[in-house]
Amino acid sequence: MIESGGELGGRRLAPGERFNFACRPGLACFNTCCRDKRLPLLPYDFLRLRRALDLPAAQVLAKRVELEADPVSGWPALRVKLTEKGVCPFVTDQGCSVYAHRPTCCRVYPLARAVRPGTGGGPPQEVFLRQDTPGCLGWDQPEELDAAAWVTQQGLAPYQAANNYSLRLFMHPARRGEVSLNQQQTHAFISALYNLEAFRPLVESPGFGDKFGFDDQRVARALADEEELLKLGVDWLAGVLFE
Ligand code: SF4
Ligand code: SF4
Known part of the structure; x- marks a missing residue:
């Protein structure tokens, strides 16, 4: 299960490895990353997004979501439907209009997180990778932190807890290869x-x-x-x- 937008690329961070990054209004690149992205909506992402929009789930599904089959796992994969210009429908000049409820992929960026079930009933195993996107000035900022600090700063804990819980379905031990749902x-x-x-x-x-x-x-x-x-x-x- 991949919790990043798009393909998992980038260099894997060693545990505790520190890096420079900060994102804020005022940077010349502000808002430019909220376009031309695949923005996956995991189940908990959707719950939070619907809460932010305060609309019935069926309405959000119909207007704001695209459905495809994940090319690797075969599971139905939902993502934010971008505008015709390839822009996230929730971005405004002031920034993200659903910021408090923004999805996992937006919180974890500029990292990507890959996770799999733990062995012997242990906690899930996760790795973080740097997503060095051209034009992102966040990497040039003086603030220094590691992946754990980024997770805390971005309020990812409830998202990761919910996403980890869903591994019991998405990576069910009885699953064999690619899923094909009727x-x-x-x-x-x-x-x-x-x-x-x-x-x-x-x-x-x-x-x-x-x-x-x-x-x-x-x-x-x-x-x-x-x-x-x-x-x-x-x-x-x-x-x-x-x-
Ligand atoms: S610093 Fe990077 S993540 Fe932040 S707005 Fe700029 S491009 Fe987007
Ligand atoms: S949900 Fe918010 S942070 Fe994520 S791409 Fe859209 S506007 Fe940007």
């Missing part, structure tokens, strides 16, 4: 991971917990908290597709 499975994928308003009635339906192996407390938690509903969606879909 139309019905794709609909279930979108519903359970993105259109939580459409998934909720299923979770509320009588017998849901018994049928799919979730206890009453788990179901109640999911119905009371959207982040928990998304986690339930991950586990439900893993069960439907692989178990």
Whole structure:
């Protein structure tokens, strides 16, 4: 699972390796990077974006999102639909209009993060790579930090926690090679991971917990908290597709 926009390139950072970087309004390059990019929307990214836009999930999906199959894994891959000029629809002269809820790829940039499940039940293993984009003046700034400090500064913790949780689906041990979902499975994928308003009635339906192996407390938690509903969606879909 790759949490960066576009292809994973760049030089891998050694653990604790320090680098110079800062991004702020006033730099001549400000806003220029919010165009001509693939901007993946992982399930938690979409939850936060929908929260920022305060619109129904179906409306955001229809107007702001493109769907394709990931060329490597085959999983449905959602991304921000750019304008005809190739610009992110959320950028303004003042900067990002959804800044507090901007997606993982925008937070982690100018790094890229690749992650895979840990071995023996351990934590996921991650690596960070530098994305030295031409014209980005952030690399010339005096501030010095490492990847861990960048993660903290960019508020990535809840995103990484949610994205790590979804590894139990995306890298399920029963998955064999490229995934190929049929139309019905794709609909279930979108519903359970993105259109939580459409998934909720299923979770509320009588017998849901018994049928799919979730206890009453788990179901109640999911119905009371959207982040928990998304986690339930991950586990439900893993069960439907692989178990
Ligand atoms: S410093 Fe880099 S990341 Fe920041 S606005 Fe400029 S190009 Fe974008
Ligand atoms: S979501 Fe915000 S930070 Fe990300 S590309 Fe769009 S305007 Fe830029």
